Amino acid sequence: MSGLTIGDLSTRTGLAVSAIRFYETHGIVHPVRNAGGHRRYDKADLRRLSFAMIAQRLGFSLADIAAHMAHLPTHKAPSKTDWSKISKTMRIDITERITQLEKLRDRLDGCIGCGCLSLASCALYNPSDTLGALGAGPRTLLTD
Amino acid sequence: MSGLTIGDLSTRTGLAVSAIRFYETHGIVHPVRNAGGHRRYDKADLRRLSFAMIAQRLGFSLADIAAHMAHLPTHKAPSKTDWSKISKTMRIDITERITQLEKLRDRLDGCIGCGCLSLASCALYNPSDTLGALGAGPRTLLTD
DNA sequence: CCTTGATCTAAAGTGCACTTGAGAAATTAT
DNA sequence: ATAATTTCTCAAGTGCACTTTAGATCAAGG
Structure with missing residues (x-):
């Protein structure tokens, strides 16, 4: 009820769970933790990951992408204008x-x-x- | 007098000496050895290396490039038609x-x-x- | 001839973008 | 309640394209 699991993101983006965790270390997503220490994601993180995947196909490195995404708000859904x-x-x-x-x-x-x-x-x-x-x-x- | 040294190729292509040796292991160039065991290159190898560099910029992997270049003659200068x-x-x-x-x-x-x-x-x-x-x-x- | 610089080999290291593995804890299904 | 599944961390491994290091040998200029 409170957010998506990493598995949810994996099935909905097609990314491997390990890749999503890896992207977190690069500042692409910023999940919160539940009581048990598991990551919980926001719907907006689907957009973040999708954007990162597309940008990679366009030839951007993860560092490039992270730099661009640093302009997005970290813990609230970015607006259309942000994107x-x-x-x-x-x-x-x-x-x-x-x-x-x-x-x-x-x-x-x-x-x-x-x-x-x-x-x-x-x-x-x-x-x-x-x-x-x-x-x-x-x-x-x-x-x- | 008998062929170009690896240093010659390096200065003329802008590639590092180590890169040229590395390309050799991937079948991009096929130098011969002189009496002392040093590599000696043909002028045609300048073209081979240049072609490889350009192809890389176009997004081809070394494996792709080597596969394409496998159709060129190994120890004689490729013709215009070959290229x-x-x-x-x-x-x-x-x-x-x-x-x-x-x-x-x-x-x-x-x-x-x-x-x-x-x-x-x-x-x-x-x-x-x-x-x-x-x-x-x-x-x-x-x-x- | 001798010194300086170029080249040699083989092995290990680098950066990027991830994946795999191991062992443990949390969550979900029956 | 128990079993099955998912997730957790952290370290190590992978593939590509090279570079760096080390110690040794070769080649060229004075």
Whole structure:
């Protein structure tokens, strides 16, 4: 009657019980304890976990997600406004990721596809535009 | 005179020496040994490593990459045709990834953005279209 | 020739995101 | 009341992609 069990969350989110406990250590959920020391969750925690799962699929690390969710109230249900604030800031990151992926794909077509991969003039090695968000990448590749 | 050293590859690709050795254990490069037991690389290995780095940025695991590169000749420089065959098959995967990301982003807008995140009717929990490629995801999220 | 720097191997360590295992206590079902 | 199930904690293990460490050997410049 007073809150959901970790098993309830598990069946309703599809997450393993161990994963939910793990997420707690990262500040994604903040259950309270009942008399026997068992975790009791709020319905809002279903949203928190679902949001975390989706954000992970979008390529965010748990640390990223926890940082974003730190802006939500800890022990009361976040409002629609709370959620939409977060999703708006994340949307920017997502769009950036998509853009980078598209750029890399197009370059793969034009550059690897044609076999020029190692030429200094190759767009893939042009250091002028930062691909830093997706990794370090080749810095200098002299003539082959 | 007979081939590039691992240090040469490191400075020209930006990869750590240890990473290049690690990639060798995964079949990305196949250096030969000189009289003293040191690795000697071919120019074509620059392309192999560069390709691997780019593919990683595109979200491929080393195992994926090694599998794709298994179709290249091991001890002679791959032809343009060899490379373009690989990039064509990878392009399909990349486009799929981008499509999934876009779908998720759009749903984030329409679904998390509006706060409905936990409704059974939410498009994010619609199991009809497989998001399996990007992870397991929530299976059932009953009414909240 | 000799020193300095690069490379060698093998094993252990790192960070992320979890899972597994063990033994005990709480909860639920019969 | 008893059995079955769930949950608890804490430590250790897993897989990926590497890095670090240690001690030894190789190669190159003065």
